[in-house]
Structures are given as structure tokens and as C-alpha cells.
Amino acid sequence: MSSRPESPERGLHEPEEAALVQACRAGDAQALERFYRAHVDRVTRVIGRLVGPTPDLEDLVQATFIETLHSFARFRGEASLSTWVIRIGVHVARHHLRRGVRRQAGLGLVPAADDATPAEAGADARLDDHRVAQRVHVLLDRLSPAKRIAFLLYVIEGYSVEEVAALTGAGRAATKSRIWFARREVLELARRDPLLRELAAEDEEKK
Amino acid sequence: MAFKCLQTEELLTAALSGRASEAERLLLEEHLEGCAACRETRAAFEPLRRTRRWEPDLSDAGRGRVLRALLLAAAAPEAREPARSAWGGWGTVAVAAVFAFAILGLFVPAWRRAAVPEAVVPRDPVAAANARDRMRPGPDGKVTLEGAVVELAPDTEALWRAASRTIELRRGAVVVEVSPNTLRGLRVTTPSFSTKVLGTRFRVDLGGVATESGLVRVFAADDRLLAEVGPGQRWREVGSAGPRTATSPRPRVEDRQREPRPSPRSRPADRTGRKGSRG
Numbered sequence: 513m514s515s516r517p518e519s520p521e522r523g524l525h526e527p528e529e530a531a532l533v534q535a536c537r538a539g540d541a542q543a544l545e546r547f548y549r550a551h552v553d554r555v556t557r558v559i560g561r562l563v564g565p566t567p568d569l570e571d572l573v574q575a576t577f578i579e580t581l582h583s584f585a586r587f588r589g590e591a592s593l594s595t596w597v598i599r600i601g602v603h604v605a606r607h608h609l610r611r612g613v614r615r616q617a618g619l620g621l622v623p624a625a626d627d628a629t630p631a632e633a634g635a636d637a638r639l640d641d642h643r644v645a646q647r648v649h650v651l652l653d654r655l656s657p658a659k660r661i662a663f664l665l666y667v668i669e670g671y672s673v674e675e676v677a678a679l680t681g682a683g684r685a686a687t688k689s690r691i692w693f694a695r696r697e698v699l700e701l702a703r704r705d706p707l708l709r710e711l712a713a714e715d716e717e718k719k
Numbered sequence: 720m721a722f723k724c725l726q727t728e729e730l731l732t733a734a735l736s737g738r739a740s741e742a743e744r745l746l747l748e749e750h751l752e753g754c755a756a757c758r759e760t761r762a763a764f765e766p767l768r769r770t771r772r773w774e775p776d777l778s779d780a781g782r783g784r785v786l787r788a789l790l791l792a793a794a795a796p797e798a799r800e801p802a803r804s805a806w807g808g809w810g811t812v813a814v815a816a817v818f819a820f821a822i823l824g825l826f827v828p829a830w831r832r833a834a835v836p837e838a839v840v841p842r843d844p845v846a847a848a849n850a851r852d853r854m855r856p857g858p859d860g861k862v863t864l865e866g867a868v869v870e871l872a873p874d875t876e877a878l879w880r881a882a883s884r885t886i887e888l889r890r891g892a893v894v895v896e897v898s899p900n901t902l903r904g905l906r907v908t909t910p911s912f913s914t915k916v917l918g919t920r921f922r923v924d925l926g927g928v929a930t931e932s933g934l935v936r937v938f939a940a941d942d943r944l945l946a947e948v949g950p951g952q953r954w955r956e957v958g959s960a961g962p963r964t965a966t967s968p969r970p971r972v973e974d975r976q977r978e979p980r981p982s983p984r985s986r987p988a989d990r991t992g993r994k995g996s997r998g
Contacts, residue, residue: 644766702767
């Protein structure tokens, strides 16, 4: 399980981080590789969880790191390098979601909530975490990108409201409201979804 | 402390994301044991708990590809720190607004006369997703897209699918320059292969690909990665001496191979993609 994310408000205390940024700005290949290797896992995980299972994940991670290249000059060290990269990743994910890209893969595996019955969904189907995530993201596609991102950063990634606000560039009140409304909508959709209902029933039986 | 059902969602969220204290968790469990409605709420949270367990990841090859693209982009200084006007964004917006109003003032009468639109935007989302326009270059032979400029060779036939940002090349050749500042990739497909790029300049004809800057990935019809073509490198299909028509027999994937230049993957020295190697 992912550990608790660090606070985005943490300042740039470590001189080596400042030196790394400086070297990356200058285009030092070794520094860039070190920077990339230090952050690629986290960036991949956060973007993947925000947009859901998608064949575009690699492109989105690449877009994030290319964007950091353009932005090193504007890195002021107010947040940690890690938080700064994640903020750019969140921006890239939001851009991707705003394009209205809907997942193609997965819709064929799991019928839409409105036109499926539990029987059709396949009582024998074993939904692993990946497929459940896929299904949840099909439901999340119905939310606005802003609400979806705030909700996932708060609930799935475990950031605080203030941290989500800082990562998304929104106010605290707006962030809180987005999380609250998104949770209402997601729970309502999850309750109505035949596949997820079936899953819940299976889990209840096991307990 | 009396527990109210209204608190359940908040506490379940806190428990899910690891924020709930031990005392809060115990309180919640105790309440859930006696409240069927709240147990239903907990069941609705279960998919989220599983989603949290899901760890998206890239393959080793994918990580390598992204790193190579990053290093290649870094090798182009203009891509690293794009020039920004001292006037900042607002100055540009103000000038653009003045020009926009001026142009609107000049052309509104003519625009009103031209009541028949050139193209009807389909309302059906499926039709919209499949909509494609024939690419018609301007006098300079170029077509400007969002984040990209496409130069069409004479007698080129190409279609543009805006929804998927794909150029379908049917005849001739295109030189594509995708801005390093855009977050949107672009695909060029031919009858036998396709390319996928982000922040690069390259040429495609029906027989192959030549990259000037950046990194171009070439895929087979079944989406299998065939090659990564770095700056100054070319990839062509075996037996393809030059541009062919779209009606040529479709070559088998097994017949394809890179030209003598080795792939960036097999040339660690190229990983930095230094500017000197650009074509």
C-alpha cells in the first residue's frame, strides 16, 4: 500500500535537490536520468490512478517529464521537487481527462450499468483489483475532471484537503466541496452498478 | 460519544485513506455491527478500497522509452526553456484580442453572407469520433493543427481525424513538426504502419519514417512496436525504394526491418540524443 504522501508545503531544504534542479535545467543527462528514476514510479502511480487503466499511460508519463523540462526554470523550491512533479502530473492528467478521452478497453469486458443485469454480468466472473479499478474508472468518467481528481487525490492517494488544493491549484473550500460531491456521486453510482453490487455481495458472504 | 450515521461516510473515507485514528476505527466498527444501512455504505466503499490497492506501473521497456524521449528532448535547448515574452501572458492576450476584434470587424459582413457552412459537425458522438477531414494545405503547402504543423508534399492525400489526433496518409508524404510544448501527441498512419510522436519533427511516406529531432515510435498494424527512430535515423520497410501508392500490396510485418542504423535501444551511446546527431 502506498505510504502517506509528503506535504506539498515542505520547502526545498536539501541542497542536493537544488543542485539536481540546476543540473537538470542545464540539460545534464545524468542529472535528468537521476531525477527521472527518482520520480517515475510515483508519477506513474498517481497519473494511472487519476485517469484509470489506459493505453495512454506511458504517453502521459512522458508528457509529464517533458513538461518538467520546460518548467525547471520556474521551479522556485517552495514545494519539494517530488510535489512539484506530481503537480505537473496532475495537470497532465486533468488535460487528458478534459479531452474527453473515454476508455475503450474495459467497456467490452464490463457492460454499462444501465444495460446489464447481474446475471448477464457473469456470476463466475472474478474481478481482480485491476478490473475493479477499471470499473470504478468507468463510473468516474461521469464526473467532471476537477471533481474526479480532487476525490481520487484525497481518497485514493491520501492527500489532505489542503494538499489536494495545492496540487490542483484550487481553493480549500472548492476542493472540499468537490470531494464531498464526488463521493456522493461515486457511492451512488457504485450502489447502482450491478457488477460492483455483485462484488460487494460476494465479499459480504465471505465475512 | 454517540455515533451518528451521518458520520459513516466521512469515517469510512478517513479509514480508507489511512487518516482515521484507532479510536475512530473502533467506533466505526462498533456502529457497523449494529447498523445495516451503514454496512451497505461500507459495501459501496469496497470498490474504492480495491482501486487503492491497484498499482499502475510501466513496463521496463516503457520506462526506458520515456527516459530516452526525455533525454532527447533535453538535447534540444529550445525545448528545455521555451522563450517567454517579458510582457507575459496578458500582453499577448491583449494584442491577440485587439487583432481578433479588428479581423472580426473586417470579415463579419462576408461571414454573414457565407451562410452555408463548409462542413457540418456531426452531433452523434460516434460519428463525431469517426469524422475526418481531407487535409488541404495553404499556399505554403502547410496545414496548422493544434500543437503541430504539417507540410504536405505535392500530390499528397491525407485525412485528419481530430478526435484521435491522427493523420491518415494515403498517398505522398508529410513532414510533421509537433511542438515540444504541447501535451498532445499525434499519430500518422499509413496502410501498413503507424507512428506515434510527442514533441518532434519527422517525415513520413508510405515506405518509412525519417526523424529530424525527437523520437518517433513506429508500430505495426497490430500495434506492435517495430522501431524507435531517433534524430538523424530513418526506418524503412524492406523492399520499399520510395513512396508507393496506398493500393500497393500490404507487406507482411515479418518482412520489415530497420535500415542499417541500429535502434536507440541497442545503442546506449545514443541515449543522450545529443544535438550533434540531429539530421
